[in-house]
Amino acid sequence: MPQFRKDPVTSRWVIIGDSPDVVFGHEPNHKSSKTCPFCPGHENMTPPSILVHPKKGASSPADWQTRVIPNKFPALKIEDTPEKTSDGFYDRVGGFGAHEVIIENPDHYKEIPDLSEEEVEVVLKVYRERCLDLRKDPRLKYILIFKNYGPDAGASMEHPHSQLIALPIVPSRVQGEMKGAEKHTEYTERCLFCDMVHQEAAEKKLTVCSNDKFMAFTPFAARFPFETWVLPKNHEASFDTISDALLRPLAEILKAVLGKIKNSLKDPSYNFMIHTVPLDIKTSTSFHWHIEIIPHLTRVAGFELGTGFYYNPIPPELAAKNLRELT
């Protein structure tokens, strides 16, 4: 069974799998819709659906627009227990958690930039619905929604999909962000992310695009070339409390930004991750949910691994200009 192990030096948690037979390779599987288990008509090749959102005007419940299934090769298992054990002075915790796959749409070849805004909105609505359902389990402490697109971003399936991992531990990365944001609020009584939005609204150096409700910009200290963040303009701590009124503007900006990245950078591999507050935090004046989009144009190498610093050869204001000016 999978298990969490804690590195005693850094207190960093690692999920150790139980896949000794894993075959390493960077090419996604099922390149054709004929054999793809995520394509319509192949539903019996996957575990049963957790959630099905029907196609607009569908006559049959089998006619789905977006579908959520458990990951067939999960990093974590909901039937495991978060039991703590030791191995000498090392710590481990049972691999309890959830690992789901959100099949974004039925068409094997249609990624987010190719969908209608209405179709992207369904994907976002499904994200929210899964969060609201999983947060009922008090053993879960954090939910991460993310997408790996393309071989360089770790995608193992070609059919358009995103993933959800629910964890019994709040990740150190999230704790670090929460702490950093709180420090700013203690000092200024303002939200750090709202300050970013305001400074950028005035300076317009880092903006990729924006609408009434959301702003997309390259962060001042972007780790990766063309890294882009999408933030709600008004303060909101948690993604899963997003109102219906914000879903369409979010769909619009996500489709626009991913389209710009696709078209200006020759369809690169990318990841996006929704950064939100831990489940036991109801509201926060300092943390502000957002989406971080990371195109994979460079490799994380020895310098990054050895220091935790990043080296980004492209100034973010230049990346923003390139993306912004692309129509």
Place this chain on the structure above:
Amino acid sequence: MPQFRKDPVTSRWVIIGDSPDVVFGHEPNHKSSKTCPFCPGHENMTPPSILVHPKKGASSPADWQTRVIPNKFPALKIEDTPEKTSDGFYDRVGGFGAHEVIIENPDHYKEIPDLSEEEVEVVLKVYRERCLDLRKDPRLKYILIFKNYGPDAGASMEHPHSQLIALPIVPSRVQGEMKGAEKHTEYTERCLFCDMVHQEAAEKKLTVCSNDKFMAFTPFAARFPFETWVLPKNHEASFDTISDALLRPLAEILKAVLGKIKNSLKDPSYNFMIHTVPLDIKTSTSFHWHIEIIPHLTRVAGFELGTGFYYNPIPPELAAKNLRELT
């Protein structure tokens, strides 16, 4: 000019380059020794040497075994100043530092497993010599020595080489490791890494190989499949104080481990990084220098980027067994 920028959320430093014309691609350059600027006879294609270690029994000083040059496309520049400026509420620091390339040996096609132990020892001696020279500059706070081998590990040149980056800031990653190690020492009055060596000497579950002076093992919470650490068995805080007597045993174990990784995993890309104490720390009872070797078999994806957790499908004890049993 390059500059350091601080992410206001995580306080993570990023080096922002000035290479807007960078061409993205993952294949190393100069695949043939005919055009390779690191090959003997092509010394005029690189900046002048900082250090040259002659070949054994060389008759001419041009007949080198290992050579150090400034990086032609440096992430940092020694002629820059570590001046602090702001951009609204964002912080930046001038891109002061050193970025050097260690050309490990003259032969374009000979990597560490293919060299003699004596030749590997020269590379390690040169690492030490560059550290001892650079630590004279009081503006430098940390030196990282690392190697990117192969396209998936971010190597941009094919000729066997490693790199050195000297920074005016102690990386957060290093601070975190120091703090974690100190916490263990406060509590136990022992060194955490020495404890790892002792527990492993008794249990022998994670050992890859060892000799009198060094132990190579897969860490209990390995982030990556086949990740391997090399530690001196006796407590030593800083790599650059390594005694002459330890250089040969280190060369022996590094050659052995990299050979095992090459042969058991189809010559994968890998990084290694020397983890050592910051320059202003003379001695430490809690930190213990070591080398971390990371083969690139999986991709860092959305889960890792979003949480700081890692997912490793291969249990480290199984990876160790595979490497150990390979002769």
